[in-house]
Amino acid sequence: MAKEFHNLQELRHNASLVTKVFVQRDYTEGTVCRFQAKFPSELDNRIERTLLEETVKTLNSYYVEAEKIGGQSYLEGCLACATAYIVFLCMETRYEKVLKKISGYIHEQNEKIYAPRGLLLTDPVERGMRVLEISVFEDRGSGSSSPSSSMSSAGSSAR
Amino acid sequence: MMKNCEYQQIDPRALSVLPQSAQNNTEKTVQRSRRKWEVFPGKNRFFCDGRIILASQSGVLPLTLGLIIVTCGLFFAFDCPFLVKHLTVFIPVIGGALFVFVVFSLLRTSFTDPGILPRATPDEAADIEKQIDTSGSSTYRPPPRTKEILINQQVVKLKYCFTCKMFRPPRTSHCSLCDNCVERFDHHCPWVGNCVGKRNYRFFYSFIISLSFLTSFIFGCVITHITLRSQEGKSLVQSIQESPASVVELVICFFSIWSILGLSGFHTYLIASNLTTNEDIKGSWSSKRCAEESGNPYSYNSIITNCCATLCGPMPPSLIDRRGFLSLDEAIPAVSASEIELPPFTVKSDAHMCTQSTKDVLERMVHSYDVHGLCPPATPKTTPLDLEVSGPAAASSEPSLSAGCLPQDARQPVVPPCPPFSRSNKRRDSLHSINPAFRLASPSPSLSRTTFILGDAPDNGFIPLP
Numbered sequence: 249m250a251k252e253f254h255n256l257q258e259l260r261h262n263a264s265l266v267t268k269v270f271v272q273r274d275y276t277e278g279t280v281c282r283f284q285a286k287f288p289s290e291l292d293n294r295i296e297r298t299l300l301e302e303t304v305k306t307l308n309s310y311y312v313e314a315e316k317i318g319g320q321s322y323l324e325g326c327l328a329c330a331t332a333y334i335v336f337l338c339m340e341t342r343y344e345k346v347l348k349k350i351s352g353y354i355h356e357q358n359e360k361i362y363a364p365r366g367l368l369l370t371d372p373v374e375r376g377m378r379v380l381e382i383s384v385f386e387d388r389g390s391g392s393s394s395p396s397s398s399m400s401s402a403g404s405s406a407r
Numbered sequence: 408m409m410k411n412c413e414y415q416q417i418d419p420r421a422l423s424v425l426p427q428s429a430q431n432n433t434e435k436t437v438q439r440s441r442r443k444w445e446v447f448p449g450k451n452r453f454f455c456d457g458r459i460i461l462a463s464q465s466g467v468l469p470l471t472l473g474l475i476i477v478t479c480g481l482f483f484a485f486d487c488p489f490l491v492k493h494l495t496v497f498i499p500v501i502g503g504a505l506f507v508f509v510v511f512s513l514l515r516t517s518f519t520d521p522g523i524l525p526r527a528t529p530d531e532a533a534d535i536e537k538q539i540d541t542s543g544s545s546t547y548r549p550p551p552r553t554k555e556i557l558i559n560q561q562v563v564k565l566k567y568c569f570t571c572k573m574f575r576p577p578r579t580s581h582c583s584l585c586d587n588c589v590e591r592f593d594h595h596c597p598w599v600g601n602c603v604g605k606r607n608y609r610f611f612y613s614f615i616i617s618l619s620f621l622t623s624f625i626f627g628c629v630i631t632h633i634t635l636r637s638q639e640g641k642s643l644v645q646s647i648q649e650s651p652a653s654v655v656e657l658v659i660c661f662f663s664i665w666s667i668l669g670l671s672g673f674h675t676y677l678i679a680s681n682l683t684t685n686e687d688i689k690g691s692w693s694s695k696r697c698a699e700e701s702g703n704p705y706s707y708n709s710i711i712t713n714c715c716a717t718l719c720g721p722m723p724p725s726l727i728d729r730r731g732f733l734s735l736d737e738a739i740p741a742v743s744a745s746e747i748e749l750p751p752f753t754v755k756s757d758a759h760m761c762t763q764s765t766k767d768v769l770e771r772m773v774h775s776y777d778v779h780g781l782c783p784p785a786t787p788k789t790t791p792l793d794l795e796v797s798g799p800a801a802a803s804s805e806p807s808l809s810a811g812c813l814p815q816d817a818r819q820p821v822v823p824p825c826p827p828f829s830r831s832n833k834r835r836d837s838l839h840s841i842n843p844a845f846r847l848a849s850p851s852p853s854l855s856r857t858t859f860i861l862g863d864a865p866d867n868g869f870i871p872l873p
Contacts, residue, residue, distance in 0.1 A: 268530045275556050275563075278705055279577055279591070315723075317716050325719030329613060332511040336722065343721045376525040376726045378573060 263366060263385035271304065271380035281311040283372070283380050294384065295365050303357055303369070304380065307350065314346035347373055444729040448526055449587040457729035459518045462585050466597030468517055475513070475618075478659050479506045482625050485652040486632045493635055498628060505621040512614035513599065520725040521604030522590035524571065524579060532572035559704040578705065580685055594684040603684075606725065609718050612674055619664075619671045626660040629653045681706040681713040 269291055274284040283304050287297050320342060328335050354371050362369055362382075370381040444457035452461045479502070487499040527535070553564045554574050565574045568581050571588045575581070580592035582602050591605035603611045633653055636646035647654055677687060681703060686692060692702035707713050 268534065270531055270534045273576065275558055275565075275577055278558055315721050317712075317720050321721045322715060322719045324722070325609070325715075328722075329609075329718075332508050333515050333610060333613075334511070341722045341724070344724050347724065373724075373726070374728075375528065375531070378524070378527065378576075379531055381531070 266384045266386045269382045269384060271382065273378060280315050281372075281377055282308050288382070290384070291367070291382065294367060295362070299361055303361075306353065307372075307380070310346055310350045310353065314343045314350075440732045442729070443727070443731045443733055446733060447727065447729070449523065450585050451523075451587070453729060460520050460729065461517065462595070462601045464584065464597075465517075465600040468598065468600030471513065471598045472510070474659065475506070475509060475621075478625065478656055479621075481652040481656050482628070485650055486629055486656070489632055489636070489650070490628060494631070502621075502624060502628070505617060505624060508617045509614065509621050512610050512617055515610040516596075516599045516603070516607050516614050517601045519601075519607040519610060520727060520729075521592075521602040522606040522723070523585075523604075523725075523727050524573075524576070524588040524590060525727050526571040526588075527573040535573065561702065561704040563704065578683065578686070591683060592685050606723060612678065612718065615667060615671050615674060619667050622660050622664050622667055625656060626664060629656050629660070633657075678714050678717045679710045681717065 267290065269288045271283050271286075271288065274282045276282075285301055285304050287300060291300065324342060351371050351373070354369050358369055366385045368383040368385065370383065372378070372380050375381055442457050444453040444460075447453070450463035452463060453459065454461070482502060483499060487502070490498045552567050554567070555562055555564050556577075557563070558577060563577055565577065567573070568575050568588055570581060570586065573588075575588055576590065578591045579588050581588045582592065582595050584595050585602055587602070589602045589604035591608065593603040593608055593611075595602045596611070599611065599614070601607070632650065633643070633646050636649060637643045641649075674684075677684065682692070686703075692704075707716060
């Protein structure tokens with residue numbers, strides 16, 4: 249999977265990075281990992297609202313599954329305690345398994361939906377679960393169709 | 408003295424949106440791929456190529472380990488033979504199992520990443536500033552220090568961390584000893600030599616509970632040993648003379664039992680109410696502040712659920728990815744900034760500051776500003792080109808910093824509540840009494856970073872030492 253992603257990355261070298269949009273965490277339900285469903289305005293003309301919202305909703309449901317406190321997590325916790333936590337060296341935790349699923353899902357979404365629109369999702373795990381980073385690319389071949397986003401971001405920061 | 412409180416704005420043009428020529432030139436400087444732990448910005452130490460993580464000062468971890476090993480060693484060598492002969496062979500077996508569990512828990516607590524949050528990438532930090540700075544005024548203002556959000560219908564303030572350049576998630580705190588933001592920060596334990604946070608709290612709890620059992624067990628066995636000896640027609644003094652090691656163990660265990668049992672009880676209370684030591688000390692959810700019974704928005708309002716959630720909850724993975732390799736764009740030093748004309752109100756971004764040594768950055772900065780002549784002619788209120796690299800220089804700015812810039816939240820309690828066999832500990836009367844030995848650690852800004860302040864300082868600016 250890492251190899252394919254690398255090819256996708258190399259593909260990205262043909263396009264130039266315009267800006268990055270960040271979807272922040274939603275803490276209204278506590279410290280569980282959840283991203284805001286608010287649609288960033290910078291992506292208005294790049295992708296349909298429903299697609300991004302669907303992606304975020306699915307990611308949120310994956311995180312809920314990973315952090316669910318139920319029978320399996322108790323079993324894992326008690327087993328780990330009984331073995332003086334040595335079992336964590338040999339076994340992959342449920343959280344890690346779900347994170348792998350998430351990474352696969354993001355890769356699939358990138359391939360099918362986001363790359364054709366010149367966007368790229370970065371797995372939140374690579375950003376410390378703080379943000380869902382969406383890189384916005386511009387094809388070097390075609391003229392810049394959305395110069396306003398890059399100029400506005402540069403202009404607002406340079407005061 | 409004038410506060411050196413000037414926030415450095417992130418210059419987004421020095422970030423990943425780089426002209427291609429700059430990128431191509433600098434790619435050649437990367438010779439070998441490095442692992443991420445080598446460029447980790449916090450004050451942690453890494454061993455075994457990033458597999459083991461420790462705080463910068465191991466504190467008294469060697470002492471803790473030493474005391475445990477010595478006491479158990481004496482127990483097995485001097486008390487167990489007698490007790491096996493007179494009682495049962497299970498005594499050393501139980502003792503051995505407890506000892507192994509204690510040592511494993513201790514090492515696990517010390518060597519596990521407590522839940523360190525990696526610092527925000529420059530792009531993220533710039534985005535946060537852009538979102539906040541919407542007033543359109545000509546002078547630059549730093550991001551506000553707090554942001555209020557609703558958690559379970561309760562208002563919680565999220566604080567902005569100037570070192571990590573992000574709004575801290577709830578229950579996250581910045582440990583100034585380790586210079587990291589740690590999730591669900593409990594306290595920095597010098598006895599364990601690490602912070603106690605989300606990922607290693609259960610190991611820490613196992614450690615103190617098992618240590619309570621071990622200490623009580625050894626104490627009981629030693630008492631039994633001496634009693635049995637003196638019952639065989641010898642006086643107490645004679646028994647003690649025959650087994651002097653037992654007295655040593657007795658003294659060590661007697662003085663440590665009080666503190667360890669007190670600590671175990673305190674942490675059991677914290678777990679049952681889903682609190683951290685940090686929150687309990689600050690009284691964040693105390694009934695004086697909140698009208699409702701339980702102001703804690705994280706509590707499940709059931710003791711069993713709280714316990715299970717904290718101890719048997721899912722184990723999140725480490726977010727700092729110590730052993731991952733640096734990707735090419737992260738390893739490229741930020742020389743591009745020197746090619747970009749900077750307006751007077753902005754300074755060189757610390758885009759890749761954390762990936763370089765301080766000396767490299769200094770040399771580059773001095774060179775680039777000499778070339779472009781961006782040093783302001785008049786001395787502003789804050790010191791221009793103030794290169795604070797060493798500890799004392801930064802420390803002198805810290806008191807003013809803490810007084811002015813971060814008055815409320817920067818106090819991190821460094822709790823020494825886990826002294827296993829210390830003789831000087833007093834008995835704890837209440838489970839959560841305020842220990843006068845708490846050290847209030849310094850606020851967020853790091854001591855080991857360079858500081859560049861150019862241009863006029865805004866009046867209300869804060870300085871983060873990036």
